Amino acid sequence: ALETGSDVPAIPDPVAVLLYKSIQELLANVAKHAHAQRAVVRIGLQGDLLRVEVGDDGNGFDPQTLEAGATDERFGLFSIRERIRYLGGTMEVRSAAGRGTTVVLLAPTHL
Numbered sequence: 786a787l788e789t790g791s792d793v794p795a796i797p798d799p800v801a802v803l804l805y806k807s808i809q810e811l812l813a814n815v816a817k818h819a820h821a822q823r824a825v826v827r828i829g830l831q832g833d834l835l836r837v838e839v840g841d842d843g844n845g846f847d848p849q850t851l852e853a854g855a856t857d858e859r860f861g862l863f864s865i866r867e868r869i870r871y872l873g874g875t876m877e878v879r880s881a882a883g884r885g886t887t888v889v890l891l892a893p894t895h896l
Contacts, residue, residue, distance in 0.1 A: 794830075794894055796835055796892075796894050796895075797894075797895060797896050799872065799896065800835070800872060800874075800892050800893060800894070800896065803868055803869060803872060803892070804835070804837055804890065804892060807837070807865045807868075807869070807890060808826060808837060808839060810861045810865060811839040811861075811865070811888055812824060812826070812839065813861070814861055814862070815839075815841045815843060815886075818843070818844070818846075819841045819843025819844050819845075819885070819886065820843050820844050821841035821842050821843030821844075821885065822842055822843075823841065823842050824839065824840065824841040824842075825838075825839070825840050825841075826838070826839050827840075830894075831891060833893075833894060834874070834891045834892060834893060834894065835891070835892045835893070835894050836889065836890070836891055837889070837890040837892070838887060838888070838889050838890075839887070839888050839890075840885065840886065840887035840888075841885050841886055841887075842885045843885050843886065844882065844883065844885075845880040845881050845882050845883055845884045845885050845886050846880050846882065846886065847880070847881075847882070848878040848879070848880050851863060851866065851878060862876075862878065862888070865888075865890070869890055869891075869892060872892060872893060872896065873892075873893045873896075874890060874891050874892035874893060875890070875891045876888065876889070876890050876891075877889040877891075
């Protein structure tokens with residue numbers, strides 16, 4: 786499912802490309818690792834930031850594993866976090882074993 790708010794403004798190409806590739810990677814992770822029945826992508830504004838949320842109802846994992854740095858299993862999430870930080874945004878991962886995963890990306894609407 787894709788849910789998009791009508792209030793989403795045009796965003797700079799570097800941000801758009803990063804978010805497109807990030808959503809692609811996050812959905813690939815759902816397909817590869819989560820064993821989910823459902824995934825949802827929501828796009829909208831949070832203040833003057835673009836908010837992208839990708840959630841699933843799959844296996845989940847311990848988000849603390851990201852703090853240790855990149856591993857083969859978590860390299861995609863680690864690289865998304867580093868790239869979004871470079872553009873002035875943030876990434877939050879909410880997950881727990883058996884409870885699915887939600888990744889929230891906040892990115893600037895202008896550079």
